[in-house]
Amino acid sequence: xxxxxxxxxxxxxxxxxxxxxxxxxxxxxxxxxxxxxxxxxxxxxxxxxxxxxxxxxxxxxxxxxxxxxxxxxxxxxxxxxxxxxxxxxxxxxxxxxxxxxxxxxxxxxxxxxxxxxxxxxxxxxxxxxxxxxxxxxxxxxxxxxxxxxxxxxxxxxxxxxxxxxxxxxxxxxxxxxxxxxxxxxxxxxxxxxxxxxxxxxxxxxxxxxxxxxxxxxxxxxxxxxxxxxxxxxxxxxxxxxxxxxxxxxxxxxxxxxxxxxxxxxxxxxxxxxxxxxxxxxxxxxxxxxxxxxxxxxxxxxxxxxxxxxxxxxxxxxxxxxxxxxxxxxxxxxxxxxxxxxxxxxxxxxxxxxxxxxxxxxxxxxxxxxxxxxxxxxxxxxxxxxxxxxxxxxxxxxxxxxxxxxxxxxxxxxxxxxxxxxxxxxxxxxxxxxxxxxxxxxxxxxxxxxxxxxxxxxxxxxxxxxxxxxxxxxxxxxxxxxxxxxxxx
Numbered sequence: 001x002x003x004x005x006x007x008x009x010x011x012x013x014x015x016x017x018x019x020x021x022x023x024x025x026x027x028x029x030x031x032x033x034x035x036x037x038x039x040x041x042x043x044x045x046x047x048x049x050x051x052x053x054x055x056x057x058x059x060x061x062x063x064x065x066x067x068x069x070x071x072x073x074x075x076x077x078x079x080x081x082x083x084x085x086x087x088x089x090x091x092x093x094x095x096x097x098x099x100x101x102x103x104x105x106x107x108x109x110x111x112x113x114x115x116x117x118x119x120x121x122x123x124x125x126x127x128x129x130x131x132x133x134x135x136x137x138x139x140x141x142x143x144x145x146x147x148x149x150x151x152x153x154x155x156x157x158x159x160x161x162x163x164x165x166x167x168x169x170x171x172x173x174x175x176x177x178x179x180x181x182x183x184x185x186x187x188x189x190x191x192x193x194x195x196x197x198x199x200x201x202x203x204x205x206x207x208x209x210x211x212x213x214x215x216x217x218x219x220x221x222x223x224x225x226x227x228x229x230x231x232x233x234x235x236x237x238x239x240x241x242x243x244x245x246x247x248x249x250x251x252x253x254x255x256x257x258x259x260x261x262x263x264x265x266x267x268x269x270x271x272x273x274x275x276x277x278x279x280x281x282x283x284x285x286x287x288x289x290x291x292x293x294x295x296x297x298x299x300x301x302x303x304x305x306x307x308x309x310x311x312x313x314x315x316x317x318x319x320x321x322x323x324x325x326x327x328x329x330x331x332x333x334x335x336x337x338x339x340x341x342x343x344x345x346x347x348x349x350x351x352x353x354x355x356x357x358x359x360x361x362x363x364x365x366x367x368x369x370x371x372x373x374x375x376x377x378x379x380x381x382x383x384x385x386x387x388x389x390x391x392x393x394x395x396x397x398x399x400x401x402x403x404x405x406x407x408x409x410x411x412x413x414x415x416x417x418x419x420x421x422x423x424x425x426x427x428x429x430x431x432x433x434x435x436x437x438x439x440x441x442x443x444x445x446x447x448x449x450x451x452x453x454x455x456x457x458x459x460x461x462x463x464x465x466x467x468x469x470x471x472x473x474x475x476x477x478x479x480x481x482x483x484x485x486x487x488x
Contacts, residue, residue, distance in 0.1 A: 011143060015193065016140075019134060020131070022194075023130060024147055024148055026123055026124070028155045029186075030123055030155075033159070034066070035160050037163060038159070038160060038163060038293070039300075039311050040307070044172050048103075048105065048109070062114070062120075063117065063222060063226065064223055066117035066120050066411055067117075067218060067415060068121075068218040068222055069118055071214050071404045071408055072211055075263050075404065077125050077126040077400035077403075078397060078398065079206070081196070082400060086123055086127055087190055089121070089124075091187065092116075092119030093119035093183055094187070095115070096113075096118075098177070099112040099115070101174070102173075125403040125407060126403075128391075132391045132394065139333070141388075142388060149325050149386075150325025150380060150383075152383055154318050154322050157321060160292060160311055161315050162178075165311050167308070168308035168311075207262050210256055213248050217251075218412070221249070225415045226415060227241070229426060233423060253266075264405075271402075272469050274402070276464055276465070277386055277406065277468045280386050281386055281390070283461035283464055284348065285410045285413030285417065286414065286416045287457030287458040287461065289418070290417040291352055294421070295447075295451075298444065299368065302443065314372075316369065316376075320373055324378075325380040325381070325384040328380060328381040328384050332471065332472055334472075337389040338466065338468055342466055343378075344382030345378065346458075346459060346462040348382060348458045349378070349456070349461075349462065351373070351374030351378060351455075352455030353455035354374060358448060358451070360438075389468040390405075390468075390469075393471075422450070424449055428449040432446070
């Protein structure tokens with residue numbers, strides 16, 4: 001084993017390239033599972049005979065455990081060993097995916113989605129913290145994080161494409177089956193490429209109370225947001241659920257200030273720009289991730305696209321996000337991450353505002369594709385730049401926690417965005433129907449209003465991005481020395 005400081009470029013080695021490819025495969029797998037089932041939902045509903053209120057949990061179940069348990073997954077990675085936690089999460093996703101594919105009723109299917117979310121909450125922060133502690137040099141780390149950010153941004157669009165391809169091809173069950181062989185490949189490669197990091201010393205006791213408060217609070221928050229459009233934002237059920245989540249999270253913060261061994265040491269937020277990066281990620285996710293939901297509904301319900309056609313419509317967007325992410329990383333050494341975050345979020349907002357003009361008698365080529373391509377350019381830039389900024393200056397022993405915070409922000413942001421914008425769209429559509437507008441026009445009007453507010457949220461993320469760290473890579477190494485070693 002060689003110290004990373006003696007290795008000019010770990011990324012230049014064959015092992016380094018394979019390690020990066022493996023970690024980005026993990027990221028892609030976890031993010032794609034959030035959107036791959038969306039286009040398959042009608043087929044699942046027909047075959048299993050599910051009510052709409054039950055069907056939504058095929059999507060929401062994953063979001064609930066993924067977002068709710070992310071902090072715990074990141075902390076476990078730091079305390080118990082990143083490779084160990086990555087393997088455990090991958091095994092769980094592999095088994096849960098196979099169970100989901102074989103499911104013949106709602107219970108096993110939703111249970112499988114909940115378990116997939118638990119596995120992903122273990123995998124993702126472990127993988128990102130392995131990346132940030134393996135690639136230390138400025139250029140290497142920027143490149144690695146840009147590829148990671150590109151994979152994350154690409155996955156949401158690619159998930160819709162793959163969901164349509166599989167649903168109209170071998171069938172919706174392959175939306176689940178496809179995960180298992182990928183997980184087996186990851187499990188075969190992890191011991192070969194990832195060093196067996198030693199378990200860190202746990203001084204005192206594990207923060208059991210903090211873990212319970214954070215997990216319960218986050219899961220209750222996601223649950224309340226997911227259920228709010230169905231039960232109504234002013235309903236007693238929604239108010240009580242969100243109030244209980246707020247009380248638990250406030251209790252969590254109080255506990256973290258007092259306990260000797262916190263789950264989330266609040267001192268981590270003293271790292272320059274970390275809080276702003278997390279808020280930026282939350283806000284851009286709230287605006288952008290809901291877009292996939294509404295545009296997919298528009299293409300299928302208004303334009304009359306089939307599952308495969310709707311999936312194929314996202315292929316240019318997937319390619320654009322990947323290209324934009326790669327080009328964005330080349331700007332960091334000269335410009336820093338902050339201008340790329342601000343510019344990327346603003347471009348993303350512009351694309352969403354363009355999409356908010358979709359008409360009821362529109363076409364994909366003239367009314368959908370231009371706005372989605374603009375949005376994709378901005379998304380590729382902002383995700384990779386903000387991921388880089390959020391990891392700047394983070395000590396190696398807190399890399400898992402920093403990764404978990406960022407990805408928790410994304411999941412909570414996505415849940416908030418879909419919940420609020422669904423309520424906005426529904427309210428607008430109902431009002432237009434009451435005013436005598438035709439059903440398709442009223443539905444489109446609801447989509448337009450939701451996409452417009454999504455664009456405004458992305459512009460708000462551009463403003464928040466002004467307070468993120470302006471990382472250029474080289475200075476990060478001086479701030480975050482690591483004692484980990486990697487094999488060249």
